Amino acid sequence: MLTKLSHRQLRFVGALRAGLSGKAAAVTAGYSPRTAAQAASRLAKSEHIRAVLAAPESHDEFVACADSDEARAARIRMCWLDSLCERAKSGDVRAMLSYFAEWRRSKRRRRRTTRP
Structure with missing residues (x-):
């Protein structure tokens, strides 16, 4: 399931799991601050993102959330x-x-x- 997600999408999922709001998670993941709310809404509706959020955190997500x-x-x-x-x-x-x-x-x- 994780292979269908981009690096930014994995960072978005990691930020959501860390407790950030949708807009803040989108900005943290690298989406534009101007369109972060729309990106968060679009990402939250994605079947792949929902499936990853429903599953326990994987090592791939943990690694993808690193800043450097x-x-x-x-x-x-x-x-x-x-x-x-x-x-x-x-x-x-x-x-x-x-x-x-x-x-x-x-x-x-x-x-x-x-x-x-």
Whole structure:
């Protein structure tokens, strides 16, 4: 279902889920402030948008709502770690080892950036 939505439409859905009004969500998604109210009304009537809003939030929407490439990369990494964690909980030993190794790497990165 998500393949039928454009990047701006995904951002619109993410902004609505974040609690913004229709017009504010349209502006956040990149629609013109002058026509944001009309765009929000049109988007809210779309069958595809309604279906996505009715379904639980997916990783694609979560990633599409990022404001910059850096934030998008961080969100992709977070989704990857989530999936590793879920696989580790179900008993996958390789996923558990990968999750711990990545956690150690990120801890080292944080330590390097906080020291003067």
